[in-house]
Amino acid sequence: MNNLILAWRNLWRNRRRTMITSASVLFAVFFALLFRSLQLGSYDHMFRNAIESYTGYIQVQHKDFWDEKIVDNTFAYDSQKEQQLLSDENVIAAIPRFESFALASNGPQTKGVLVMGVVPEKEVHLSKVTDKMVKYRLTSESIEMIKQDPNISEKIKELAPLFENTAYTTASRLQLDLGISDKDASKYMPALERFAQFENGSIRMGEPGVWVGDKLSQYLQLGIGDTIVLISQGYHATTAAGKYEIKGIVKLPLPDLDNKIVYLPLDVCQGLYNAEDMLTSLALAVEDNDDKVIAETVERLGAVVSEDQKVMEWREMNEVMVSQMDADDKSGMIMIGILYLVIAFGVFGTVLMLTAERKREFGVLVAIGMQKKKLASIMTLEMLLIGLLGILAGAAVATVLILYGVEHPLIFKGEMAKMFEEYGMEPKMVFWGIDSYYIWQIVIVALMVFLAIGYPIRKIFGMKVVNALRA
C-alpha cells in the first residue's frame, strides 16, 4: 500500500512527464479504437446494404440456380412449403422473387440489366424498396426555380448547379448537399422540397409497369412515363420480350445494383419469361441475424425444402464481397499494427527519457538504503498507473466519439461522395458500437506498456550506485 502511495506521489511530482507519457498511451488507445470502430461499422453497413437491398439473409433456391442462373433453374411456388418455412421460429416472412438478366433498351441505348420480379407489398419485410424511391431531384428546371426565388440564399444558389440531376431519397440528404444547417432548414427546405419534388408511381401485381434504378435510368435516358424495352430468353428457351412503362425510379445504396436494376411486379415478370408461377428464389426475412442463429436456421430449413431446392446463406450469396471484406479487414489490421508499432516506440521513448532523467534520483534512493527491489516495484506501479490513466482516458474519449458516431454516421458530400460512389460504395462511414474489439485494443496497448516497463526495471537492477550518483 505504501508503495502505491509513493508511486502515486511520484507521478505528480513531475506532472508534465506523467502527462506526456500517458498522452502517448491515450492516443494509442484512442486511434486504435476509432479506427477499428469505423472499419467494423462500415463493413457491417455494407453487408447490411447488400443483404437488405438484394439477397436477404437466407434464400431458398432451385439447387442449380446459384451455379447457373438461368430461368430454367427455377421452382414452382408452393404455398404449403411456404407455410412450412414460415413456421420456423426465426423466419418472419418469405418473399417470392423472380430474377433474371435481360437487355434493356431505349432507342439506340442498350444495356444488360438485372430484372427482378417482386411482390411490392412483401418487399417491405426485406429490401424496403418503397423507401428507396427517388423523392427529390435537382433537375435543370428546379435549379432554375431555385435561382429565381429571392428568399433563397446565394450560397444555395451557387451549390445547387453542382448537384444537377442528382436524385435524393430523403430531404435530409438534399439539405446536406446544399449545405443548409438544421437551423436554416425550416426557412429554406419547404421551398426547395417543392422545387425538387419528384413524383413516382407504384407498381402493382397484374399491372405492367417497372421501377428502374436511378443510374440505369440516366444511362438509358429514361424518365417516368417513358417505355423501356426488355428482351431476353425465357423459360425453356422461349423468347422473352416486352415493353413496359416506367412508373418510378429507385435509388439503391449499392451503386453497382443501382446501375442495372429493373423491378417488375412478380406476375408480370413471370409472364415476360413465360414462367408462370415459377420462382428463382424465396428470400426469407429473419428475426435474429446473428451468424450462429442463421447457420442453425439454414440447417433446420434444409430438412424442410424439397429435393431440388437448396437453402443458401448470405455469406455464400455474397462471396465476392465477403472475400473483399476479408482482405480489407487484414489490411486494416496491418494498418493498426503499424499504428501500434509507432505508438509502442513513442511510449518506449518516453520511458527511456524518464529513466535517464531519474538516474540520479534512483542512485540517491539506493545510496540512502532503499532496496532495489522496492524501488523497482514502485517504478512498476508508476508505469502501470500511467498506462491505466492513458488507457482509461483514451477509451473514455473514444467512447464519447464512437457513441456519438453510432448515432451520427459520417456522410460525405460533393466530390468526396462521388469518389466513394466510383468505388461502388455508399458515401457513408458508420461506427460500430462498443463491443469485444474494445477489450482487444486495450489488452494490446496494456501489453505495450508492460514491455516498456522492462527497461527501467533492468536499469534499476543493473545500476552502479556510484555512477548513478554522479549522473
Add this chain to the structure above:
Amino acid sequence: MNAMKTRKIIVSLILLGPALMIFAQDLTPKEIIRKADEKFNGEKTSTSIMAMTIVRPTWERTIEFKNWTSGREYSLTLINSPAKDKGQSFLKRQQEMWSWNPTISRLIKLPPSMMSQGWMGSDYTNDDILKESSVVNDYDHQIVGEEEYDGRLCYKIKMVAKEDAAVIWGHQVRWIDKKDFLFLKSELYDEDAYLVRTELGSKIKTMDGRLIPTMIELIPAEEENQKTIIEIKEIRFNQEIKDSFFSQQNMKRIR
C-alpha cells in the same frame, strides 16, 4: 457405203451404249452432292412449313414456322406457334441476319456475339443458318465407300472444307442414298476433327413431287439427351419468289 455407215453406227452404239450408261451411273462425288442438295433445297426457291422440336433432358418444346428461301442468299422465317412467339420473323440476306419481334416492335440485327447461340433455343446455331455454305462449292469431295444405312444403299462421301472457304466445319462425312440422292446421315466435324454433331434424315416421303426425308434429327455430340428434330410438314419447290420479298418491310408485314 450408206449401209456400212449405218451398221457402223449401230455397232458402235451397241458397244458404246453400256459404256455410256456406266459412265452416267458413275457420277463424280461433287455431282452426287449437288443432286442431293438441289433435291432438298430446290434449284431456285422453296416455301415450307416446318415444326421444330427441341428436346432437352428435362423438357421439350415445339415451334412451328413458315420458311421461304431463294438460293443460299435469302431466307425469311415466320414463327406461327406457340402463341407467345407467334409473329416473330427472321430475315437472312447474304451474310446478315435480322430478327423482328412484334411484341416490342423492334428490328434487331443479330450481332456477331449472338452467332454461336442456338436459334430459338435449338441446337441449330445462327451461324449454321448464316454460313450455310455451299456443300457443293466450298468442299472437296471424295467417295470413301458404300454403306447401307436404314436399309438403303448409300454413297459415303467425305467432304473436306477448302482452305479459303468461310465454313464452320472442318470436314463432313455424308451418307447419300444411291438411288434417290437423299441426305440420310451426316457427321459434322470441327477443324480439329472432333465430331460436333450428327444429322439424321428419316420419314422419306414424296412432297411436291419429290422424294425427300421429311424428318431431320440434329444430335449434338457433346450433350447428352439433347437434340433438335425438324419435321417438314409442307414444302413447295421453285415457286416464283422475287428477291424483293426478302425485305425488312416484309418481315413486319408477312402473315
